[in-house]
Amino acid sequence: MITEVTAEHYIILATTLFVIGVAGVLIRRNAIVVLMCVELMLNAVNLLMVAFSSHHKDSAGQLFVFFIMVVAAAEVAVGLAILVMVYRNTRSTDVSLLDQLKN
Amino acid sequence: MDQYLILIPLLPLIGFLINGILGKKLPKNLVGTLGTLAVFGSFLLSLFAFLEVRESGQALSQTAFTWMQIAGLKFDIAFLADPLSTQMMLIITGIGSLIHLYSIGYMHEDEGFYKFFAYLNLFVFSMLLLVMGSNYLLLFFGWEGVGLCSYLLIGFWYQNLEYGKAARKAFVMNRIGDLGLMLGLFMLLQHAGSLEYKEVMASLSTLSTEKAACIGLLLFVGATGKSAQIPLYTWLPDAMAGPTPVSALIHAATMVTAGIYLIVRSSALYSMVPEVLEIIGYVGLATALFAGLIAIRQNDIKKVLAYSTVSQLGFMFVALGVGAYSTAMFHLTTHAFFKALMFLGSGSVIHAMGGEQDIRKMGGLAKKLKITHLTFLVGTLAIIGFPLTSGFFSKDEILAKVYEHSPIMWGLLLLASAITAFYMLRMFFLTFHGSFRGTHDQEHHLHESPISMTLPLMVLAVLSLAGGFLNVPAFISEGSEHLHAWLNSVVTDASGGHHLDHSTEWMLMGVASALALIILVSTYVVYVSKKSTAAEDNQLTGIQKWMNNKFYIDELYQSVVQKPIEAISNLGYNIIDRGIIDGSVNFIGKSVEVAGNALRRIQNGNVEYYLLYMVLGIFFLLVFKFVL
Structure with a gap:
């Protein structure tokens, strides 16, 4: 049935993944899930990059994806480290408890 | 050889500056001596000028510098010692020195001793400018200067509210007269293109009689203010609130005669x-x-x-x-x-x-x-x-x-x-x-x-x-x-x-x-x-009572002039100032406060909400960019 996978399919898939990521970040309270949703958003973008790279026959897009992966790995490392500290202080990973910014 | 003329008003000015700035720290004897000597020095120089004028029969003059130059008009700081001004100078500095000497004894107990001498010196300076200036502008400068000193000295014992009121009354009454003088001077300036006595007098031949009458009357209004004539005389009796040497110097011997001097100085105009x-x-x-x-x-x-x-x-x-x-x-x-x-x-x-x-x-x-x-x-x-x-x-x-x-x-x-x-x-x-x-x-x-x-x-x-x-x-x-x-x-x-x-x-x-x-x-x-x-007072009847109460002129002025003006001021204060001006300013302040109160609720410290705002922001930006 599947005749050909076009760029359009990738765009739809990536947009879906991205929106799921955004919704997750906004709705979920568990900081680990929030972080995972952030990863989802990043990877939706990665997918789009790769798709367009192949569509335009330009390898620059793929190159960017490597950079994004590296940055994402670093970000997750920092993010998880913060999370560990938050957990140690509050005995919870619920982000809605983190309302200290008000003061 | 006329270069010493400027020293005559300058000496009291120096006395004023020294006593005014340093007087508080100097011993009373020194302050008094300094003030008196400054005026006495002026007296000696005036005497010298007088002798010289009498010897030569020529008026002395000295132009110190150009005061201002604007729109084709030029005003000099220039002094003139002709028979009329030397006579005034001798009276002012002569009687002035005696009264300074007297004040050393009279004011000895007073805390404001140095201030008193500073004001007196400033007064003598202004009065000398008034009579020595070779143009109407310097006369006006001195005129205002003596008015200021009169105000300061009437209200010298300012802790007494009544005295302060008397000072204010003198000042306001004088201002009414000053307005007349100023208008008269404007008309003269318009006609002659200069306020130098010499040029004004030379231009009188082309002045129309109506205009001359108008100028004459306006200058006279100025004179009634300063020289306490009907209808502006009521400030002078109240001016007795000042220390007695002040009454003697300013409110009897010198300042109040400024109006006479003005008219005598303009006698060529009045003779028309x-x-x-x-x-x-x-x-x-x-x-x-x-x-x-x-x-x-x-x-x-x-x-x-x-x-x-x-x-x-x-x-x-x-x-x-x-x-x-x-x-x-x-x-x-x-x-x-x-x-x-x-x-x-x-x-x-x-x-x-x-x-x-x-x-x-x-x-x-x-x-x-x-x-x-x-x-x-x-x-x-x-x-x-x-x-x-x-x-x-x-x-x-x-x-x-x-x-x-x-x-x-x-x-x-x-x-x-x-x-x-x-x-x-x-x-x-x-x-x-x-x-x-x-x-x-x-x-x-x-x-x-x-x-x-x-x-x-x-x-x-x-x-x-x-x-x-x-x-x-x-x-x-x-x-x-x-x-x-x-x-x-x-x-x-x-x-x-x-x-x-x-x-x-x-x-x-x-x-x-x-x-x-x-x-x-x-x-x-x-x-x-x-x-x-x-x-x-309570035994007086009829006309005597009227005389005792100064014919109720103060009360008359109060009800005819002061009360209506006060009413207008109150109206302006309540409606224009409090209502419109204060109202609009307060409205802006209030609205910012209200808006701030409403908006500060969104800063609740919860990260999720912040993320939501961010996403909403991006959403609206996108809508704004691509849809609208």
Whole structure:
């Protein structure tokens, strides 16, 4: 049935993944899930990059994806480290408890 | 060689700066000496200028620098010492030095000693600018300067609210007059393109009569303010709130004569418009009579002198009104002598009485205050026109000139001078003769003032006695009208179309002297032999009560002018200021506050919400960018 996978399919898939990521970040309270949703958003973008790279026959897009992966790995490392500290202080990973910014 | 002219006003200015800035730290003796020496130095230089002018017959002038240059107009700081200004300079610095000397003794106990001397020096500086400037602009500068000093010195004891109010009243009244002066100067400037006396006078030939009359009247309005004539005279009696040396210097001898000086200086203009002179004469006459009537029922020693000053200034304006400018200057000079003398004398009395000013509580002071009594007697005799004193000659000359002009005015003026004689003698006898009516403490405390106070009294007494010989009328001794001849080059008297013959002049003089003597004797009988004293305020009835209450002029002004203006101000304050201006400003402030209160709720500190706002923001930006 599947005749050909076009760029359009990738765009739809990536947009879906991205929106799921955004919704997750906004709705979920568990900081680990929030972080995972952030990863989802990043990877939706990665997918789009790769798709367009192949569509335009330009390898620059793929190159960017490597950079994004590296940055994402670093970000997750920092993010998880913060999370560990938050957990140690509050005995919870619920982000809605983190309302200290008000003061 | 004229380069020293600028030093004359500069010395008091330096005195003002030193005393004003450093005075608080300097010892009182030094402050007083410095202030006095500054003015005395000016006096010596003025004397020098006077001698030089007399020697050469030429006016001295010095242009210091250009003050401003704008739109084709040029104003210089330039000084002029012609016979008229040198005469004023000598009066100002001469009497000024004596009064400074007197103040050392009089103000010795006062905390504001240095301030007092600083203000006095500033006053002398401004007054000298007024009379020495060679243009109307400098005159105006000095005019405002003396107004300021008058305000500062009337309100010198500012802790007393009443005194502060008196100062404010003087200032406001003067401002009304100043407005007239300013408008007059604008018109002159428009016509002549310059305010230099020389150029203004040269341009008068092309001035239309209507315009000249208008300028003349406006300048006269200025003069009524400064010289306390009807209708703007009410500030002068209140000005007695100031220390007594101030009353003597500013409110009797010098500042209040600025109006006379202004008109004499502009005499060429006034001679063009006899109708304006006529008005000036009548205003002066009305003031002389009216103030005299009020003075009869005043019981404050300084108030009597104040109304007498207003009345005497009225005499001078009458002289101006009949075009006898040099006669007015003569009376100005003698009046400066005897009125300064009497004010200082009253200061000595008040000093001895420990601040008491009510003559009903005095009496019999002659025994304790010998020098004050004698010198005061000289002053009183001079003002009532006792033969051969200074006032006798100057007043007689005014009366003679007025008789030439109109016998009816002469009659009224004679009445005014009779009133003068009556109230001055009443005050003199009540103060110095009879028995003491004050408290026992006061009687014990009575003492003659120190030498620094009595010395000026003695000098002024000599001047009051002999001052008349400056200008002995021609019918007594030919060629003795020194002052007249001295001023001849500056002012030309308008009157003199028909000279009185000598017998008429003798007759006029005889009538005036006889009147003065009769009143002298009758007041002596009433107040010394019969020992009558002034009635208490609540015993007065009818016209006496009106006179005691100054004909309710203050109350009249209050209800006719002050109340409506106050109502308008209140309206403006409540509606325009509080309503519109404050309202709009407050509205802006309030709306920011309300908006802030509403918006601060979104900063709840919860990260999820912040993320939501961020996403919403991006969403709206995208909508904004691609959809709209």
